[in-house]
Amino acid sequence: MKNQSGVSLLEAMIAAAVIGIGFMAIYTLAITSTSILMNTIDREKGNMIANTVFEDLITDTPNLLSYHNMDFKTVGQGSASHIAKKSKWAQIASKRFGSPQTKDKRQIQVVKKSVAGKDIFIVTIDLATRGGRAKNQFKRVFNAP
Amino acid sequence: MHRNQKGMSLVEIMVAIVVSTIVISAAYASYSIISKNYEFQKDLKYMSQTARAVVKMIARDVRMAGYTEFNKQQIKEAVKITDSSGTCCDRIDIVYDKSSSERIKISYYTQQYNNRYRLMKKTDKCTNSDCSSTSTLQSAQPIADYVEDFQFVGTNSGCPTDGTPKAGCGTYKWVSPKPWDYEPEKYPSLFHPQEENRRNADCNQQSGMVDGDINTYGGCRIQSGYYDAGIYGFQLDKPMMVSKIRMGSTGTWGSNYGHDPKYTSKSHIGLTTCGGISNGKKLVHPYGLHHPFSFQFSIEAVNDKPSCHRCRYAYPYSSGCIHGDFPMEQPTNNIAHVLTDRFVLRAYNNKVINYHNGDYRNITGSNTSEISEIEVYGESYDTPPPIIEVEIGLLLRSPNEHQTKSKSFSINMGNRSFASNDRYMRDSFSTSVIVRNLYYASH
Numbered sequence: 001m002k003n004q005s006g007v008s009l010l011e012a013m014i015a016a017a018v019i020g021i022g023f024m025a026i027y028t029l030a031i032t033s034t035s036i037l038m039n040t041i042d043r044e045k046g047n048m049i050a051n052t053v054f055e056d057l058i059t060d061t062p063n064l065l066s067y068h069n070m071d072f073k074t075v076g077q078g079s080a081s082h083i084a085k086k087s088k089w090a091q092i093a094s095k096r097f098g099s100p101q102t103k104d105k106r107q108i109q110v111v112k113k114s115v116a117g118k119d120i121f122i123v124t125i126d127l128a129t130r131g132g133r134a135k136n137q138f139k140r141v142f143n144a145p
Numbered sequence: 146m147h148r149n150q151k152g153m154s155l156v157e158i159m160v161a162i163v164v165s166t167i168v169i170s171a172a173y174a175s176y177s178i179i180s181k182n183y184e185f186q187k188d189l190k191y192m193s194q195t196a197r198a199v200v201k202m203i204a205r206d207v208r209m210a211g212y213t214e215f216n217k218q219q220i221k222e223a224v225k226i227t228d229s230s231g232t233c234c235d236r237i238d239i240v241y242d243k244s245s246s247e248r249i250k251i252s253y254y255t256q257q258y259n260n261r262y263r264l265m266k267k268t269d270k271c272t273n274s275d276c277s278s279t280s281t282l283q284s285a286q287p288i289a290d291y292v293e294d295f296q297f298v299g300t301n302s303g304c305p306t307d308g309t310p311k312a313g314c315g316t317y318k319w320v321s322p323k324p325w326d327y328e329p330e331k332y333p334s335l336f337h338p339q340e341e342n343r344r345n346a347d348c349n350q351q352s353g354m355v356d357g358d359i360n361t362y363g364g365c366r367i368q369s370g371y372y373d374a375g376i377y378g379f380q381l382d383k384p385m386m387v388s389k390i391r392m393g394s395t396g397t398w399g400s401n402y403g404h405d406p407k408y409t410s411k412s413h414i415g416l417t418t419c420g421g422i423s424n425g426k427k428l429v430h431p432y433g434l435h436h437p438f439s440f441q442f443s444i445e446a447v448n449d450k451p452s453c454h455r456c457r458y459a460y461p462y463s464s465g466c467i468h469g470d471f472p473m474e475q476p477t478n479n480i481a482h483v484l485t486d487r488f489v490l491r492a493y494n495n496k497v498i499n500y501h502n503g504d505y506r507n508i509t510g511s512n513t514s515e516i517s518e519i520e521v522y523g524e525s526y527d528t529p530p531p532i533i534e535v536e537i538g539l540l541l542r543s544p545n546e547h548q549t550k551s552k553s554f555s556i557n558m559g560n561r562s563f564a565s566n567d568r569y570m571r572d573s574f575s576t577s578v579i580v581r582n583l584y585y586a587s588h
Binding site for chain 1: 186196200572579
């Protein structure tokens, strides 16, 4: 047992640094998982808001095409029914997600298609929140045969 | 024995202790961070999971509301929202037929529990068709905890369903106003300054002029030297948008010039040269029950602003002449689209008519008018439409405190504004549902 030697200081420091990297990874894990959870919550809220939009559109199906390319980040000016609805959605979305950030998206697309001689409308709602980190898309077909 | 065996020096031990302390404290710190993060995530998830479950459950019930089984009696009030105004929280009652033999009423409401609110669900079986009496099917059970706000907004094609007035949402009809005994002292701005000391003392006896009896009288009369004017107050049970007015008189008339010799100081209705009646013109028979008359007037909606002197902008104003048989109508140009529950009718240059020969003359020294038939037409909000769109809003708080410092938080949900300043987290959720059975029944 004569040559038994302890751990040198250098070795100990390296070991500590390696463990430190491990801890950093754990912190990152915690932060990432919170961020993912936030995205999930925004998806949940987005789903509810998309439902609000779809339900409101049911009451205005003859004018569906006037909602095409509507961006409800800001409230609208005017008293037309689709503008009034836009303002309502903009207020709701701002309450749930906060005021829109640069890369956020709150947009509605309406595409008209003809299926078996019947006009159908495909409504797509794009919601991007948390500065574009949480992206969700919701679709519903109106007037489906 | 090993003679050369060496121990560790003090320095080595100190270094080892320092290094291991660093490692152990890092381990502890990360444990604590992870554990806090876990609690944080748990509460965040609690809120969103609860909200999803609750909102979906309520949305599903709202969608079913009003479903009536074949051959069953129509449901009277499929969705009923009880507003809590400024406090926690609204309540919703939903009625639908679960089967041909079972009509149920589901209620969601909040109940205080310790220092917080819980969301309760209760299902009753209706024991009569309008569901005014019920028996318990499933007793009240909590379905969500830590509820801060629970709000419903019920609308009908964007119109309020609780009787809140909104232009375009009411029903048009004729309404009889009641006399309003206004106290002139409280509404000085209804009078010109020079009118104030020229009015008679009867200003707060308005009822006499709409009772069909010229023995009783009421109404302020102004003799300003320039004109005679009667200022009559009227009130409506509920505010409405007045857009037309019609008047007539069924009073019992006396002899000449509308004066019964017995009541020489009383005339019955304000007449004027406006419109069809002027010098040389006579009224047309039959004078009968609904006497033709002509009446120059202005109508002013009243508000409680004390500062302004009959300001026509603040007190929307309309004037016109009406003549003809009852019902005769006159649009009230500017008063329409202003919500009002009180107004004054200001009649100028009152004249009386002799209904025996159709002649007329000025009133002097008399102080009364009888306007026994007066009705206003407009948008009324006393029968609100049924609820078709329901907006569900839920505000939850975390069970545990998380933020290191108190943070102020405020949000408007439904008709309530919520504000707090503490260390709890809060999150709000909302969605809308159409009551399918009622929507498709009306479209």
